Amino acid sequence: MKKKIQEINERIKKGKACVLRADEVVEMGKKEGIKEVLKKVDVVTTGTFGMMCSSGAFINTGHFEPPTKLEDVSLNNVKAYGGIAAVDIYIGATERANGRKDYGGAHVIEDLVKGKKVRLKAKADPTDCYPGKEVDVYISLKNVNQAFLFNPRNCYQNYSAATNSTNELLYTYMGLLLPNFGNVAFATSGELSPLFKDPHLCTIGVGTQIFLAGARGYVVWEGTQFNSKAKRDEKTGIPESPAGTLALTGNLKEMNAEFLKAAYIKGYGISLFVGIGIPIPVIDEEMAFYVSIPNEMIKTKIIDYGVKRLKRPVIKEVNYAELFSGWIEIKNKKVKTEPRTSLYKSKRIAEILKRWILKKKFYLTECVKNLPVEGVFKPWREI
Amino acid sequence: MERNIKERVFLLFSKKVVNYPVTATLIKRKNVMVNILKAEIMPNEDGYMLVDVEGRKKDIEDAKLFLKQKGVSIFHVSEKVIIHEEECVHCGSCTGVCIPGALYLDKNHRLKFEPQKCILCTLCRETCPTNAIEIIG
Numbered sequence: 197m198k199k200k201i202q203e204i205n206e207r208i209k210k211g212k213a214c215v216l217r218a219d220e221v222v223e224m225g226k227k228e229g230i231k232e233v234l235k236k237v238d239v240v241t242t243g244t245f246g247m248m249c250s251s252g253a254f255i256n257t258g259h260f261e262p263p264t265k266l267e268d269v270s271l272n273n274v275k276a277y278g279g280i281a282a283v284d285i286y287i288g289a290t291e292r293a294n295g296r297k298d299y300g301g302a303h304v305i306e307d308l309v310k311g312k313k314v315r316l317k318a319k320a321d322p323t324d325c326y327p328g329k330e331v332d333v334y335i336s337l338k339n340v341n342q343a344f345l346f347n348p349r350n351c352y353q354n355y356s357a358a359t360n361s362t363n364e365l366l367y368t369y370m371g372l373l374l375p376n377f378g379n380v381a382f383a384t385s386g387e388l389s390p391l392f393k394d395p396h397l398c399t400i401g402v403g404t405q406i407f408l409a410g411a412r413g414y415v416v417w418e419g420t421q422f423n424s425k426a427k428r429d430e431k432t433g434i435p436e437s438p439a440g441t442l443a444l445t446g447n448l449k450e451m452n453a454e455f456l457k458a459a460y461i462k463g464y465g466i467s468l469f470v471g472i473g474i475p476i477p478v479i480d481e482e483m484a485f486y487v488s489i490p491n492e493m494i495k496t497k498i499i500d501y502g503v504k505r506l507k508r509p510v511i512k513e514v515n516y517a518e519l520f521s522g523w524i525e526i527k528n529k530k531v532k533t534e535p536r537t538s539l540y541k542s543k544r545i546a547e548i549l550k551r552w553i554l555k556k557k558f559y560l561t562e563c564v565k566n567l568p569v570e571g572v573f574k575p576w577r578e579i
Numbered sequence: 580m581e582r583n584i585k586e587r588v589f590l591l592f593s594k595k596v597v598n599y600p601v602t603a604t605l606i607k608r609k610n611v612m613v614n615i616l617k618a619e620i621m622p623n624e625d626g627y628m629l630v631d632v633e634g635r636k637k638d639i640e641d642a643k644l645f646l647k648q649k650g651v652s653i654f655h656v657s658e659k660v661i662i663h664e665e666e667c668v669h670c671g672s673c674t675g676v677c678i679p680g681a682l683y684l685d686k687n688h689r690l691k692f693e694p695q696k697c698i699l700c701t702l703c704r705e706t707c708p709t710n711a712i713e714i715i716g
């Protein structure tokens with residue numbers, strides 16, 4: 197049995213489509229088996245709400261009187277990039293405000309989405325066509341032309357969990373790591389996470405329409421550091437280490453601050469929580485199998501952040517059911533585990549996307565280009 | 580005469596130090612009084628202790644240095660912990676560092692806080708990415 201995306205869209209239109217959240221379909225798969233999942237389910241909605249530093253937004257403010265090029269630009273004292281056309285700028289999530297550690301680009305983006313005004317200051321070299329020398333104004337999402345989130349990388353398909361073997365406390369982007377294997381931090385929504393439910397990216401590609409921070413968003417390209425060569429589990433096809441990533445975009449003006457939140461990680465810097473939901477069509481038996489994969493079958497590695505090198509040693513291989521249980525054993529010791537991704541919000545996102553589809557507000561898209569199967573992520577090398 | 584001062588601190592021990600008579604050394608050699616308010620220490624396991632230390636400022640500083648050299652992590656204890664619901668995204672980061680389990684995720688994956696279990700160690704605030712945890716004092 198095979199289903200076409202078009203046929204599924206027809207069923208959505210007629211109000212006959214069966215749409216389930218990924219956690220619901222996992223339960224169904226366990227009870228009724230894969231064949232029933234294929235027969236009964238049309239779409240599975242996924243969700244994730246985690247921190248991703250590789251985030252930012254493009255903004256076009258509109259031209260000023262006198263015409264001025266935004267060159268040396270800041271938003272609420274956070275440096276933005278002005279090296280593009282006159283009034284186009286890019287604000288990166290991790291850029292810190294001048295003289296402040298705990299406020300940065302991510303906070304500017306959150307403030308804008310919350311409807312707040314943000315102070316834009318810029319200096320320029322005057323030219324005959326752009327005679328203005330400086331700008332000092334307030335912008336909001338209401339008075340700019342375009343504002344769109346653009347994440348060069350998001351939706352990591354698997355990420356290693358972190359622990360600390362040393363006897364010192366570590367402040368990392370995986371949070372506080374207590375000494376002597378005091379805790380383990382991991383970052384995923386597990387069986388709800390989009391790229392676990394389509395491990396070979398058969399249905400997700402350039403052009404796929406998604407839920408992005410409360411708005412409709414799109415997959416625009418492979419994400420940076422995309423790696424299709426990571427070792428995969430023989431049974432599930434799921435990579436056991438960081439692998440696929442997605443570059444995403446969506447209209448900031450339609451986004452909701454419930455699904456976009458700035459983060460300040462002490463000792464590391466600034467990041468942005470972004471809520472993403474991707475619908476996965478159950479087009480054949482293979483996809484029915486993938487969408488039903490439970491946490492027990494998804495594996496990752498716990499690595500030691502106590503070793504300060506690019507290649508950190510693996511302490512243990514585990515599955516996500518173990519990590520989500522709250523405790524794990526390392527070297528005969530019971531160690532607490534903690535998620536960095538909000539499962540509460542991830543599930544909410546999957547639920548909202550499910551309702552959008554059931555209410556015929558959201559249809560599936562056929563992707564226009566598949567993501568690469570040859571991408572390899574390498575460390576930096578001298579020429 | 581120099582006045583005594585009192586400080587409440589949270590000590591995190593690795594299992595290597597657990598078997599060493601830390602408290603006795605502090606009292607006998609470092610000249611400070613130690614009042615243990617809460618402790619969880621088992622042989623060959625990591626442990627923690629919530630203590631009031633009292634003594635002259637210089638002796639207390641000396642005692643802290645000694646503890647650090649021994650590989651004990653020291654945290655200044657606060658008076659109160661407040662979780663700001665509107666800032667919390669229920670990520671769960673704080674739950675793994677909350678040793679007594681005052682912070683945990685409930686069955687709906689929402690953060691729950693039981694203040695009576697809190698030992699005011701402040702570790703949760705250190706790791707919370709959204710500044711949702713306020714420590715008073």
Ligand code: SF4
Nearest residue numbers: 677697698700701703
């Ligand atoms: S201060 Fe925070 S981490 Fe420490 S016990 Fe209280 S709630 Fe837990």
Ligand code: SF4
Nearest residue numbers: 667668670671673707
């Ligand atoms: S770390 Fe902060 S945001 Fe995350 S659950 Fe705890 S209080 Fe909430």
